[in-house]
Amino acid sequence: MMNSVTDSKTAIEVRDLRSALEFLRSIPGEVVTTDVEVDPNAELSGVYRKVGAGGTCQRPTRKGPAMIFNRVKGFEGFRVAIGLMSTRQRVGHLLGCAPERLGFLLKDSVRNPIQPVIVGPEKAQCQEVVHYATDPDFDLRTLLPAPTNTPEDAGPYITMGMCYASDIETGESDITIHRLCVQSKDELSMWLTPGRHIDAFRMKAEAAGKPLPISISIGVDPAIEIAACFEPPTTPLGFDELSIAGALRGRPVELAPCLTIRERAIAHAEVVIEGELLPNVRVREDQNTNTGKAMPEFPGYTGEAKEALPVIKVRAVTHRRNPILQTTVGPSEEHVNMAGIPTEASILDMVGRAMPGRLQNVFAHSSGGGKFLAVMQFRKASPVDEGRQRQAALLAFSSFPELKHVILVDEDVDIFDTDDVLWAMQTRYQGDVSTVFIPGVRCHPLDPSQTPEFSPSIPQPGVSCKTIFDCTVPFHLKAHFERSKFMEVDVSRFLPDFA
Template identity: 65%
Template structure:
């Protein structure tokens, strides 16, 4: 392996040493829809409209309108890449994150001049303009505007002083203004902004872009695994076995990630809501993880930007919403949350969890469950109920036996076709709050749905009854070492 990964640059250097995991181009690309259009064919994967595929990370060295900046995309758009960047096997990612949550290492303050402040632009400067300073792409021609899709938003609760880092969709709205979208009730920083508004205060916020992948993965945990007051930067510290280093912002009373490529400093303004597409009037926001372009919100909060700081020759990091990259960031923490809750309740039964591409990392989980004795019959369904408790946005759970590869959806569907009967093995839980970005979670689709964002959660039990295991043994091949023939 290449040198230790500590930031985006060292992550890219490691990918360069891995065959088929990194490419770059010097051909000029327009960040307005063209860049994402190119990467769709190269390696976006996920639920992006076909044709697409899972491919290498890509760096664009020549970005129109931004002569000193580069753009990296797809850094985490492969489970194999994420595993290499977190120093573990792909199938062990969820378990590694689970153990990191239980053994957090809090962040510390950087000593010296932080790399993210090598170049400073303050909003008071007459030529300050976010459009020129930050090469934020639009993913499609329908987007509301240029989006920062991988900004680590960091803020402090005005009452308790606890910190949190999360990823929100951020759209450039003017030369010193960003809109930020808070999913109602789902993100910790949204709760902080609401409390600050109740107190009549602005909420200082920093947005760090282009950071250690461990931070990007760790920031995607949600309650109950990481409740309000749990700083997810401590997960990244545990993953690296050393603390994340923070630095003081220059213009607001907040901290930022010291080795980020870019930091945007600002304040969430109280009592102001903006229309997300106020400049483009397309009616759309940006492509979201389920594979659809989400509607523009009329309830975005406003961030007044005070400064942009960055490294010399900075690298903007971006993500296509429905891509495999989102699956990595959302799905792996979801796997960790489910694994942790089930393991605590019934140790040794749950072998692994996969929250795959078809569900965008959030809507679907495959649980590989081992029934060790007759009394374990039925526990697999209890595990599915625990999975719904561990991650509220989960919609479908597939249960499979230990001989089924939960990471291979062909094998999962094989189990469904040979071990599952619809009249006996479907368990439905109607009328449960799920996720508003699923267009089928709407009263127009089912009379059981009372409000947009409510779903019928469903368990598909594709496991063999314990007393019939002998009837369902897979064909057993001779165990040989193929290297002799290869």
């Protein structure tokens, strides 16, 4: 039965990565493939930067199709897929929703969760082939074609791993995506941004002197990947984001018990890494390269290698036959969509509950990687609404703590058209009266401008001055700011093929 949250044949057709790719192949221009052998060491990501990465990547780049590399140097039998969600339009196709309504779809899905279910071995497609870490020839570096995004990277990275773990006391589970660097034949380093739920599980297990079992599912239904990017307060500790993916598809996500640890993995995943986060064990992220660099991150810069990261000891790798490893480029538009659309949903939900009918839509803008900048379309219906637009911006900062800037615009501005947003800033904004500064607030640690060296108002790295740019017209002046009205015409009379 179709879930009321989405009304599209996509909800039926897409069940895993393979069906998602098959669905996209039915839409012209959404997927390209190559049989030319590619080196996963920097070359693969270098190719996709020009084909379709977009986002905050170094120019030249563009929004383009997803891409499948059928031959990967040194990894016979593996294919690599990249950029599945690197355009908002493609996310709309995959979730059966108009691109501009995706935030609303995700908001409704949070409110209508469908919990995951556990299935038996007969449905565990992810375990068709099994490699145990105890096997003498087991080596992550030769088993999985994890790309190195640039020549400076600390090593090969798993960038699209759905990390699933559970609280050792309550049994509550969480799924998130983290930076995972291959450190040795059976070890991964894991960078956990402060506040993530799996880090809370890890710290509790470590305090008890216990390892934390963790599964990493790679290559899954895109609905799971985007649901995994929700953050508190929308999804508080104990909220399993897999239930959001269930709501998006109108059916529960299927989990399979792991073979070597007491945890579950996504049954239809292309690849699963089973392991344990070891207590009181740390590793320097760039121990194998000594570059001081980690990998390209969503702001468009290469992150600094961390001095002491938790370690995952790998117990096994399982995968489907003829597996597809899914990856992404950190600063790409794919990150914008995965992180940004849940951000939009969180803002729509909180502001909508506080002041129904006023916030028309939100766009977590590409320039902020889906995290730093939100453009909010606000409707003032009466004189008493003046000032409420700024209250809405304050609520947005509360609903997504990593948000740095908010641009407020009126309902006649297209928030998805940057030219239109900047037009509003040029004609409806005066810096001295339209700007609100909120200094000394914690933001996201990957913003390189958040240092005392950059601004004397910043006491320590990671603290920022959050800013509201109010580009809305004061209500009493609305009549003076009406846009020129053109005649409505049927262009197809003149250009039959015009779309």
